[in-house]
Amino acid sequence: MYEERPSRLDGAVVWTRTMDPRGGPVHPVLPDGCMDLLWADGRLLVAGPDTHAYSPTGSPVTRYAGIRFAPGAAPGMLGVPAHELRDRRVDLADLWGGAETRRIAERIAEAADPVTGLEAVALRRAADAGAPDPLMGEVVRRLEAGGTVAGAADAVGLGARQLHRRSLDAFGYGPKTLARVLRLQRALALVLAGVPYAEAALAAGCADQAHLAREMRDLGGITLSAYEASANNETPQPSGSRTTA
Structure with missing residues (x-):
């Protein structure tokens, strides 16, 4: 099941998705110009901008939460140019360091739900980074x-x-x-x-x-x-x- 709603962060969308633990078809993700901050069964990731369809691989994940940023809105908050993340999925710790990422993971675990925790993180980081170009x-x-x-x-x-x-x-x-x-x-x-x-x-x-x-x-x-x-x-x-x- 997939659900989304507008974020309190201008131009962003927060979303959740629950997968069938028994597995099922894998659907490719098409390029959309956006970048996402993801929580995947407790793992924190960043999905960079795609230039071609992306097919999920690796260990099965049953529960996702994400915040999808409008084109151009994420690099300032993440502190990295978008081209460095092009066609990549990277651990948030690779960008913000292990200690900071662990603190964020703890705050998300204490939140009412992962998507609420992710949104709070994004709002704080965006306020510190200032408005996009x-x-x-x-x-x-x-x-x-x-x-x-x-x-x-x-x-x-x-x-x-x-x-x-x-x-x-x-x-x-x-x-x-x-x-x-x-x-x-x-x-x-x-x-x-x-x-x-x-x-x-x-x-x-x-x-x-x-x-x-x-x-x-x-x-x-x-x-x-x-x-x-x-x-x-x-x-x-x-x-x-x-x-x-």
Whole structure:
């Protein structure tokens, strides 16, 4: 079972997921531009930004809690550029040290539930780190709305090289990759809402259905029909809920 709600931290979502201990199909996590702070059966992890579908591996985990940060919002709080975590799942201790991570784990254990404890940690760290880069926030808003990378660069007053460099730190990859990821997410949201593939492709900003199908294979590693079937056969959850082991 998967559940989520808006976080008290602006732009973030907190979520929980309980797995069947008897096992079941493993569904890939598609790129969404986000990063997550995870509690997995007591283990604290960070899921970096993905450039391709991620399939959970390793020892089975039965209970997850997570806080999913909007694109560009996590690096300041975590204290590490996003590109250093690209396509990676790392122990929180590798970023914040063993002693600090143990203290956090103890506070989470004392909280009403793991997701409440994680949210409290994120709120404290975010307050100390200050607001994310506002220019990168504007880039995200424009790309989410279907704008071009060139248009976003002009809007924030950055040259192509400056935008790319700051995007690596904020998102883990360049603005063109972020635009592709966000476009795919727009299309998939429409597909899951019942919009035909061809209409979803055009509405999301793809040239045609074939273009969307290629993007799905390149970024997601599966076909549109396979993704739709997988999503319909599982407890509803967004592609960004980064279960891992």
